[in-house]
Amino acid sequence: MTSSPRPFWPPLVAGAALGIALLISFLITGHGLGASGFVTRLSAQISGWLAPDLTTANAYFGPFLTAGAPLASWITWEVIGVLIGGYVGARTAGRSRLMVExxxxxxxxxxxxxxxxxxxxxxxxxxxxxxxxxxxxxxxxxxxxxxxxxxxxxxxxxxxxxxxxxxxxxx
Amino acid sequence: MSVPFYDSGVASGLLSGILFGYVLEAAGFGSARKLTGQFSLKDWSVFKVMFTAVLVAAVGLYLLRLGGMIAGNSVYIPTLYLWAMAAGGLLIGAGFAMGGYCPGTSLVGIVSGRVDAVVFVVGMIVGTMAFAGVYEPIQGFYFAAKGPDAQRLPDLLGLPEWLILAVLIVVAIAGFVLGSRLERARGGPFTAEDVNGEDTSKAKNQNTTFNTEAGIVP
Structure with a gap:
């Protein structure tokens, strides 16, 4: 019955945790974290579904399609992880609410x-x-x-x- | 055993992402008001969290390299394309101030229940398609003013890395002090209750006593 959300982490704690998460990503993969790379691949894929010929001919999206499935990439799994991690965090801390902020x-x-x-x-x-x-x-x-x-x-x-x-x- | 592992598999992606998403959410970065509070100076969390994270990871990488755990060129370092990257930074700053999110935080916004974050992601997809549409004519701009491959601040400035890290730490501390002062002056920062609790008029009415639990003492 607790209706009030748990407080956010203090910025210094959240920043240190984010830095450690980033460092772990560097050590596991050799690169850092990202997000827009996934949006690019998703956009190329949607564009490919809507207009396959136009997308394959496009100088920017084309290579993603000709190389195979645009979404078959590390960043897709990373983004799925972000959604899971964010969801679990928001739910368990009572910070999840359907709204237009x-x-x-x-x-x-x-x-x-x-x-x-x-x-x-x-x-x-x-x-x-x-x-x-x-x-x-x-x-x-x-x-x-x-x-x-x-x-x-x-x-x-x-x-x-x-x-x-x-x-x-x-x- | 040598690090990095250069593992680009499913488990590697999921682990990195889960940690990333969980921490972003805990920082309050699923909330557009908290994020944009940075630019009204009411909430300095974006600066504080980002700067701390950059420095923790930068110092960590420096120490690992110093200790011989990782090689000098073992992690990915982006190469500068001055005009496109400056313009891209400006557009993302502008879009963040208007739309309330950046790509990573919009994902956290969605799983925190923010419908506006869904609209933001749709906008991003449309924007990405628009970019692809004009990519050919703007290629000159896209590749203009390329810097040396994987150039870092120590190379650019000709200064030792420890000195640059030390200066950045001083800047971060100054930002924390200044930011906290401005936050207090403007009634910030946003708390989890501020950004999650407003339709709980029921909860508000129950607080017939003063806000003792929140510790909001003038």
Whole structure:
């Protein structure tokens, strides 16, 4: 009957745990963690189902299809793991609830529009950058790669600027 | 026994992913409000958690290399393509501020019950397809200003790795101190109750006494 969710981990604890998880991934696989690579493969696969000829002819998606099943990859299993780990964590801590998360003044319609547009920008950005916050920012940053820090600089600069422009959506 | 194992199998993927997802959720990163709180400066968890994780892993890799456990070039290091990566970082920052997630956290959002995270993922798929559609004409930009292969900060700056790690640790500590100060000034950070509990009006009404259990003392 406990209705209140368990508190989040303190940032220092969560950060240290995330760093150890990342280190384990490096030691097992030789590379870090990711997420957008899966989205790319999923998009190539969906595109292949919808328009096989067009997708095979496409310079970006084509190689994923001609190489075989786009989703047959380590990153697919990693993403399935993320879904399992996140689900178990949220359920066991009472932090799982069906909702449309939005600012107090935002309508559901506006929230969905922003989520879609934001997702599309992230989809394009992830392909341009060849990775996302996990693959480039976190994993690249941990190897002290210049690429990781260039990405993080762009991420934080645009985050602050755009956040100021869409402040009403969250407050 | 030599590490890394370069194991790209099912168990390797599942183990890495389960740890990743569990920790992201525990950090509160399944919540769009907590994530975007970084950019209104009310909640510094994104900075704190990411910076701590980067440093723990970076120092770990450094010590393992120093101790001869792993070779110098044994882990994957991304190569810089300056313009595309800067532009991609800007777009992901912008999309994060609007949409509330990045790719990894949107997955955690979905399994935390966030319908908006599902919409975000649909947007990502559409955006990825749009990129594939314009890939050929923008290839020049995509490959422009390539840096040296697998270049790292110690190579770029000509400084020893321990010094760079030490500077980053100082920056992280400064960020923690400044961030915590700003969080307090703005009534943050978001708690699990803040982002999971608002339709529990029942629970709120039961709190006829003051919020003693949350320890919200002015």
């Amino acid at each position: 939005r600012g107090p003044q935002a309508s559901v319609g506006q929230r969905f529009a922003f989520a879609f547009i934001g997702g599309a920008l992230v989809g394009i950005g992830g392909r341009l950058a060849r990775g996302c916050t996990s693959g480039l920012g976190l994993s690249g940053g941990a190897t002290l790669a210049v690429a990781g820090f260039v990405f993080l600089a762009g991420f934080f600069i645009a985050g602050f600027v755009v956040s100021a422009l869409v402040r009403r959506a969250w407050q």
